[in-house]
């Protein structure tokens with residue numbers, strides 16, 4: 001068997017987020033988040049599931065760290081619940097909430113696992129939503145203050161920080177499509193939210209530099225490889241517009257200091273100008289230390305005049321394989337994305353901050369044979385290996401997810417974990433993929 005050997009310092013990790021695993025939604029002084037409100041609103045979440053208990057990680061974190069150690073993770077990416085730190089989003093600090101994350105970081109470091117913190121993974125304090133949320137430019141300064149509390153408390157121990165997880169999803173699923181919290185359907189407001197999120201990213205990076213902290217800071221974007229279904233001008237134009245919509249809308253401001261021209265003009269013609277203040281774009285595009293990439297699948301695009309979104313239509317080839325989310329399995333898309341990012345946007349280090357798959361995992365006699373997930377991960381690891389061999393500075397890879405968890409609007413119906421969670425008993429069971437990943441990490445290689 002041929003072994004593909006990864007660089008000696010390559011980081012193998014796994015990722016989660018606060019609302020999806022912690023539970024204890026109203027414990028120890030934590031304030032409400034927009035996802036507490038959204039999941040408590042009947043009809044929003046599959047089966048009316050909520051994150052009230054989730055994986056009960058708030059109480060079981062020590063057991064979960066032991067499982068991370070058993071898998072052999074080098075690093076663990078998690079997010080901090082803003083309303084657990086600042087129940088009202090601003091003002092008084094909830095010391096019990098802060099203590100939870102201080103203990104989590106200390107236990108991770110004691111276990112030899114590097115903590116990577118995502119400052120915002122969608123759970124905005126509800127008190128700030130009541131003042132307009134991310135559509136209100138004031139939220140930016142409250143985000144900077146929240147970040148500063150964490151930098152002061154954890155900056156000496158945590159060496160890698162992510163400002164935002166997927167501002168595209170926050171903006172366009174939360175404020176345009178209404179599928180995510182806060183459930184607003186207003187595309188013009190979504191564009192202002194996208195801009196305010198980017199400004200908040202820039203100001204937090206600036207604060208991080210001012211505090212002269214030793215670690216690195218970056219942002220995580222959900223990115224997709226976009227392909228035209230045919231060589232026709234119409235299909236290629238539709239694909240280019242999709243590229244600007246799904247990738248460029250955040251990549252261009254962060255790395256080029258401007259929004260993608262074609263789509264920006266379409267939006268301005270349709271909605272008028274959004275509030276962009278002097279200096280915003282320079283702030284947004286200041287240097288960062290790395291880019292986090294969440295990749296799951298590609299987009300295959302053709303032009304359809306009847307499409308409700310600027311003639312853009314996604315094609316799902318019948319001959320492809322799909323995950324339980326109905327996302328096409330397309331590992332080559334990760335290679336193409338990585339090379340494109342390195343050629344067109346940045347020479348900075350790249351981390352796959354999320355990649356993984358949901359399948360209909362079954363636990364039988366205490367085992368989960370998730371060979372499809374092993375195959376999925378192996379093929380995507382191979383794409384990363386190819387990109388590294390071509391000189392792309394990919395420094396690490398975080399499997400989504402460490403454990404099955406609350407999958408947003410899908411509730412608990414989709415399982416992405418390396419670890420199976422029985423939500424009735426909270427029993428954790430390592431899936432076959434966890435044992436496979438354990439060997440990959442131990443050997444720092446994959447067999448092909």
Ligand SMILES: OC[C@@H]1[C@@H](O)[C@H](O)[C@@H](O)c2nc(CNc3ccccc3)cn21
Pocket residue numbers: 017020165166169173222294296354400407408416
């Ligand atoms: O859906 C799986 C994960 C999710 O659990 C994470 O919290 C989130 O960071 C995440 N982002 C994507 C990719 N982007 C995306 C696309 C459509 C809907 C939601 C997210 C997948 N995932």
